Amino acid sequence: MRKLLFLFMLVCTMQLHGQTVREWMGLPPVPVEFPAFGDMKNVENKTFSQADLLTLSTFNIENLTPAVGEQELQYHSLTWETTTVNDNVVISQIKSAIPAIGLYAVYAENTQWTSGKLQFSFYGNAEVYVDGVKKITYTSHKGTEAVNQECALQWVPGKHSIIVKSLQTKESDKLFSAQFIANPDFKDAPVEFTLSPKRGKNILDVLNGPRIGGIQVSPSGKYLIMVEGEIIKGKSSSMTNVYRIADKEIVYTFYGNNVSNLTWIRRRQVVLSDKRRNGKLPVYLRHRAPEVRTPIPGRSNDQFFLMVTRPELSYLLQK
Secondary structure, eight states, X not given: OHHHHHHHHHHHHHHHHOEEOOOOEEOOOEEOOOOTTTTSOOTXXXXXXXXXXXXXXXXXXXXXXXXXXXXXSSOTTOBOEEOOEETTEEEOOOOSSSOEEEEEEEEEEESSOEEEEEEEEESSOEEEEETTEEEEEEOOOOSSSOEEEEEEEEXXXXXXXXXXXXXXXXXXXXXXXXXXXXXXXXXXXXXXXXXXXXXXXXXXXXXXXXXXXXXXXXTTSSEEEEEEEEEETTXXXXXXXXXXXXXXXXEEEEESSOOOOEEEEEOSSOOOBOOOBTTBOEEOOEEOSSOOEEXXXXXXXTBXXXXXXXXOOEEEEEO
């Protein structure tokens, strides 16, 4: 009875501590060799190491398209296959004493916002990429015992790629294992691991892409302000452009997200300035032909004249 109770508690503890990744797919290992004169010291008094074989082997990880049975679009001679996993540990398939680079992938699917960490047990040097971004570089492995490494994650609902770039050597046929550990506030948010790249829509599919707004036409009808932004992977950037309507040319651009609440008011003979006064950012249109843009003599480089070819009685002022 005590033994059963102990096993039950052990299982519960494992579930509380993390969700193990139990299947992986991979590409056939690619042999890598030490360069000629790799044993000679460089200007930093270092020789070429096994860790360099890993970090200096270039693969466009962010462009990989893992799918079991499919040829990799970047490397047409390589096909993604289900990987051998024993006791949740990925096993090397190399038959040669020559080191090789192996690429292994899995997808994490979550239907709710979640936060936590990916914890790996490495039996050799490796790099980890999540959604194409490098999260872990581990290059100090010695011996045959596993060493834990982890990375913090915040996932929006959707499907996320996890790719491990592993250096395989003759020292051990074990490569790595992995588990996801949710933060306490997200312990009930479901996360599943799968080899299928198919996914439904997520919030970023709705949010990502170009955005326009804040459109205002000058009182004369000759100029227009428009805020143009873009969201990529949940991160936004924007710029505010001043267009000349007649030829749709941009006559001035404010970069960044800190310019807002621009409005048109009337004024004559004005100068374009980026210098804030009393917390306000005046932007002026001055008229002279031909159209040029030059620094104001004797002023700092953040101030400019903006010459336009036809008279205009409007200028911009940030509220």
